[in-house]
Amino acid sequence: MTSPFFASIAVTAFAVAFLHAALPTHWLPFVLVGRAQKWSTGRTLGVTLLAGIGHVGLTIALGLALVLAGMALQPSLGGLFHWIVGGLMIAVGVFYMVRGRHNHALPEASRRIYASDRAAIAALVTLLTLSPCEAFLPYYLAGMEHGWVAFLVLSAILTAATAAGMLIFTGLSLAGFKRLGLQWVERYEETILGVALVLVGLAVAFLKT
Template sequence: MNQILIGSLILSILHALIPSHWLPFVTIGKTERWTESRTLTVTALAGLAHTISTTILGLIVGLAGYKLAENYHQLAESVIPAVLLMLGLWYLMQHLRHQHAHEHIDTQQQKGKSFKTLLFSLCLGMFLSPCMEINAYFLSAGALGWQALGLVALIYNLVTLAGMLLMVWVAGRGLRLINAHWFEHNENLITGLTLIALAILNFFIEF
């Protein structure tokens, strides 16, 4: 259980820090001259749409894990690390191809729209772009039962939303705690290496 929760926490923190999860809201907010509270509200609503769609997909995957509960030991020892490893290698390939797999929102396409249209577009864009990496942990949690599945969903939703709001707040105040451009350019590399590290952790370490 601890292994699943720690992995879920790490991936949730990583996603909250990925620039595509918060930088578009900062950019659009400045372009549209939104107040800080409006920018944070839009971020929260769009972020919620994103985590809801990811959670729905995760629960479906978790149901598959629930049906495989009798084979949980094999699932945890081989299937989950394999899924994480394949995802990690895929993101590394995207990095080598210089593609941004996490680019949920095209900022340029959003400019000039009315607030309601803009809000709907941002929420729809985030809803239709669920994060796939966390599904390995939904699958594993599903094999342990609904309580574990609920904990993974809770961790993902709370950490992702809180992280997105924090990053928007920090960037909106002009604080330069991270190099967003470098992070954005290398987000596939960071995601890929993190997933591979988690695959190794899951394969060799029992919590």
């Protein structure tokens, strides 16, 4: 659990989750809707955090399902398991790099005027909850051999990085900053995530933990 290898997985996982949360689609809708609904800064940040909890919750649930499936398959795969996990991470990483830039248009929820705050909150929370951080999921498999403590650590990392990214950029935008010069994140996010996944996948495949 305290090995340098797992530490590198944890650090990379935090970077991936934070970068994903820094995308404008994860915070700008809250700023726009909050201003349209005339919410206070505190309320806007509270709704952002609530949506982030839903976003993280679904990601953790999917990660749990992935780990349980991996645990069921590991006994029959034996020494091949770390090669399969590493290969899977590399394949996902290559897919991200090939796919390159995709549409980061803001969700429809951020462009509407709502009759009630409850409807606005429900729309924002639902949209973000139903779009989990899929780039983080392979990290659960990478840390699986370290047991359930690793799963809890990675889930805590996902929660902290997502909350930090969403709240920081929402707060900065509310304080008067515009789009914070994050166009490069929108353009290169998938390439960066893909490279990170490939590097961790190579480590999982070729380095015994």
